[in-house]
Amino acid sequence: MTGSALRVRHFAANDSVFINDDYLIKGVAGAIVWKLLRDxxxxxRVDFTNRELRLDPALRLPDVADNLEARLLLLQRRLQENCPHIHIEKTGRGRFRLCVLRPVVLEDA
Structure with a gap:
């Protein structure tokens, strides 16, 4: 990883995430990206599974129709549009990889 560090701030009240003062995402998708970056x-760690996200109570996914794949796809698009130094790539059925190309500083606001 090279380049200046990305400052990632998380606001627990609504799980909103900002990267270098620019809004990225909120809600369940915000909780997901925060969990991935913390881990x-x-x-x-860089490899994750949909199953482990579904089982993590901290993400507060609904019991029925959690739309996890749709949330991950939205997160993937937002990262692509707003932060090319962090991205998610699918590695198999129910599996994905977090790619972090610059150092990250996490701040829980």
Whole structure:
């Protein structure tokens, strides 16, 4: 990872996420990207599964019709449009990889 660090701020009240003061996303998709970035920073992990996201109570997915794939697709598009240094790529059925190309500083606001 090279380049200046990206500052990622998370607001727990509505799970909104900002990157360098620019709004990225909120709600469940915001909680997802925050979880992925935290896990990546704490453990270096990059590979994730849809199943583990569904089982994580902190994400507060609805019990029925959670639309996880649609939320991940929206998150993928938002990252592509607003932050090319972080992206999500599908690696298989129910599997994806978080790619972080610059250092990230996480701030829980």
């Amino acid at each position: 990546h920073q704490q453990t270096g």
